[in-house]
Amino acid sequence: MVKKVLKFGGTSVGSIKRIQHVANIIKKEHDEGNQIIAVVSAMSGKTSELINLSKHISDKFDNREMDVLLSSGEQVTCALLAGALINLKLKAKSWLNWQIPIITEGEHSNARIIYMNVEKINNHLKQNGVAIIPGFQGISKQGDVTTIGRGGSDATAVAIAKIFDTHSCEIYTDVDGVYSTDPNKIPVAKKIDKISYDEMLELSSLGAKVMQSSAVQTAMMYNIPLEVKSTFTERDGTKILNQENIDYTKSVTGVAYSKDDAKITLIGVQDKPGVAANTFEPLNKAQINVDMVIQNVSSDQKTTDITFTIKRDDLLKTYDILKKNKKINYKNINHNEKVSKISIVGAGMVSTPGVTYKMFKALSEEKINILAISTSEIKLSVIIDEEKTLNAVKKLHTVFELD
Numbered sequence: 001m002v003k004k005v006l007k008f009g010g011t012s013v014g015s016i017k018r019i020q021h022v023a024n025i026i027k028k029e030h031d032e033g034n035q036i037i038a039v040v041s042a043m044s045g046k047t048s049e050l051i052n053l054s055k056h057i058s059d060k061f062d063n064r065e066m067d068v069l070l071s072s073g074e075q076v077t078c079a080l081l082a083g084a085l086i087n088l089k090l091k092a093k094s095w096l097n098w099q100i101p102i103i104t105e106g107e108h109s110n111a112r113i114i115y116m117n118v119e120k121i122n123n124h125l126k127q128n129g130v131a132i133i134p135g136f137q138g139i140s141k142q143g144d145v146t147t148i149g150r151g152g153s154d155a156t157a158v159a160i161a162k163i164f165d166t167h168s169c170e171i172y173t174d175v176d177g178v179y180s181t182d183p184n185k186i187p188v189a190k191k192i193d194k195i196s197y198d199e200m201l202e203l204s205s206l207g208a209k210v211m212q213s214s215a216v217q218t219a220m221m222y223n224i225p226l227e228v229k230s231t232f233t234e235r236d237g238t239k240i241l242n243q244e245n246i247d248y249t250k251s252v253t254g255v256a257y258s259k260d261d262a263k264i265t266l267i268g269v270q271d272k273p274g275v276a277a278n279t280f281e282p283l284n285k286a287q288i289n290v291d292m293v294i295q296n297v298s299s300d301q302k303t304t305d306i307t308f309t310i311k312r313d314d315l316l317k318t319y320d321i322l323k324k325n326k327k328i329n330y331k332n333i334n335h336n337e338k339v340s341k342i343s344i345v346g347a348g349m350v351s352t353p354g355v356t357y358k359m360f361k362a363l364s365e366e367k368i369n370i371l372a373i374s375t376s377e378i379k380l381s382v383i384i385d386e387e388k389t390l391n392a393v394k395k396l397h398t399v400f401e402l403d
């Protein structure tokens with residue numbers, strides 16, 4: 001008998017019919033003698049719908065109440081799934097975050113799971129029961145309901161795998177694994193059988209939402225193997241594991257992109273120590289995530305230009321902070337609010353020369369202008385105009401032989 005975490009995402013529990021289908025998957029696993037902890041997301045679209053409702057009350061809806069609101073989505077699917085399993089004559093039971101409890105630390109809407117009580121759930125499993133746990137939510141030490149970031153049910157599943165010491169952690173979703181790029185946008189994308197934690201972490205933090213990046217990070221830290229598979233087909237999925245278990249035949253494993261970026265350039269900034277720190281400190285304090293930063297070489301030794309990228313939603317706030325910042329001087333400020341970041345990721349890149357050149361040449365053949373570049377050992381990202389996004393992804397996918 002083995003203990004398993006099965007996580008079902010929003011589309012997998014998006015209707016009553018689908019919830020009944022998920023109940024059958026769980027029944028089959030249970031009938032094979034496994035102990036099952038199921039983690040569920042809210043029905044697809046529900047969390048975004050709740051966020052929109054809050055906006056009708058206020059643009060600055062209270063953070064604490066936002067988490068109370070958003071956690072309701074997962075409460076609904078927990079109960080419906082438990083009910084569907086009871087109909088199949090299984091001893092199923094759901095628990096909410098505070099009943100377990102799932103203790104979190106950190107700010108509202110971006111908390112981290114630090115502890116879970118295992119006793120009640122383990123007892124239920126020993127009595128041949130199936131446990132249903134809501135993803136995405138927790139409770140702070142002060143007793144407030146929290147959520148752990150969009151897509152956070154993946155992180156809940158991985159935390160459960162760790163804390164309950166389960167044999168496997170299976171992420172059921174609407175595609176049958178991790179692909180070389182989003183298969184819903186680029187149909188020639190290929191399924192990857194095995195991918196390393198490092199590569200998956202890069203892909204997910206660069207825009208491949210098939211796995212939430214903090215979930216991958218926790219799995220990597222504790223060496224918890226993950227499997228991404230489809231709720232709707234029985235095909236083999238993708239295993240996410242340690243690099244030693246993978247042979248690299250290609251330099252690039254996947255192409256990811258994010259579309260909601262914006263770029264700001266400060267022109268004529270003084271070129272002296274402390275200017276960059278003074279520019280970015282207030283942005284950091286306001287929790288604005290600055291991604292790529294480029295500073296040009298100063299031609300007159302006095303002034304320079306600084307370019308950086310942020311999420312588009314933060315553009316107005318960033319402008320406001322820059323304009324109020326008395327510690328910096330600049331001649332002008334401009335922005336491009338429709339840029340996207342295209343990245344190639346591959347553990348095989350380290351040992352393959354010429355990847356950078358190949359990427360730049362491919363983009364130039366498509367007449368795509370590169371606005372900024374950033375690299376690490378296993379990834380290369382460029383900022384380009386948003387309208388060229390799919391064009392660039394397709395071209396790179398072909399050039400790096402991923403089609």
Ligand code: ADP
Pocket residue numbers: 008009010011012041151172173174175177178179180181182183184185207208209210211254
């Ligand atoms: P869930 O609700 O099950 O958590 P998500 O919508 O969060 O599912 O993630 C699955 C989606 O991720 C797919 O439908 C697909 O469009 C998208 N996706 C983006 N990049 C990739 C990729 N490289 N491989 C597979 N899916 C991807």
Ligand code: ASP
Pocket residue numbers: 009010041042047048073135136149150151152153154
């Ligand atoms: N329901 C949450 C969201 O939409 C969490 C999740 O689905 O993983 O972000």
Ligand code: MG
Pocket residue numbers: 009151154209210211212
């Ligand atoms: Mg998801």
